[in-house]
Amino acid sequence: MRILVTGAAGFIGSNLVKALENHFPTYEIYALDDFSSGHFKNLLGFKGEVITADISCKEVWERLKDYRFDVIFHEGAISDTRVLDQGLVMRVNTESFKYLLDLAKCSKSKVIYASSAAVYGNSPAPQKEDEGLVPENVYGFSKYAMDMIALKFMEINPDIQVCGMRYFNVYGPGEDFKGEYASMIRQMFMRIKKGQNPRLFKYGEQKRDFVYIKDVINANIKAMESDVSGIFNIATGVARSFNDIVKIISDVTKKDINVEYFDCPYDFYQNLTQADISRAKSFLGYIPEYDLETGIKEYINYLEKF
Structure with missing residues (x-):
């Protein structure tokens, strides 16, 4: 089995290549x-093997056709929402995806790619894949x-598996x-570790669907091992507040924490994100193993090393 992971030096991509190496030691993994x-x-x-290349360059994808990948995990993107150059974001994120699908069609590769809960904007929760x-x-x-x-590619090429993974708030x-x-x-x-107070928009009751990185990686591997195509919300299905995070950190570290609340400076701000994950459960067998308490506790054990 020969697998390509794009965006492999990033947050999700790097966790993915390491998990693939650990789970499938005989597979060839390319980062x-x-x-x-x-x-x-x-x-x-x-x-x-590490491949240093720009995904927005069509010639890169032409060269990659020689590898004949069995599976492509596509995590590469401009994910920084501060980048306001619309043409640049569209070229890197969207146009490059067309090149990737052309490669997948030639190689008959499975494709598991990173979508995002950002597609829902400020739509009402719980967010479902076909709404808002x-x-x-x-x-x-x-x-x-x-x-x-x-979705159009899946319709035209039903023999090639494509899974879009709509990540919520990954940590x-x-x-x-x-x-x-x-x-x-x-x-x-x-x-908090530096002795500073955390700062939150008033009054910390905004809620997000926080999902731990290990659950995200598990979802990707389940997608690879399935024969299902579609777009799936990858989250916990539970919305938790920023104040909940403060309390959990306080409980784990046994520290009293004072929060500094301040006015939100943005006209648009999501007060609630919460995924409907029934489709991922049904078709991928994805069941999140980490609630916020478990995930933060494990993460803090990691962050204490810094």
């Missing part, structure tokens, strides 16, 4: 990244456009290089 936003340290210990597709930024729109391309080891743009869980814990 592709342009190292513009990921970090080489995320690939320390990886034993497979109203992205609020170009990143979310680029993922929405990818999903539309994928866990491997996001260290993101700094202030890492998950709120990491940001809050690191401030």
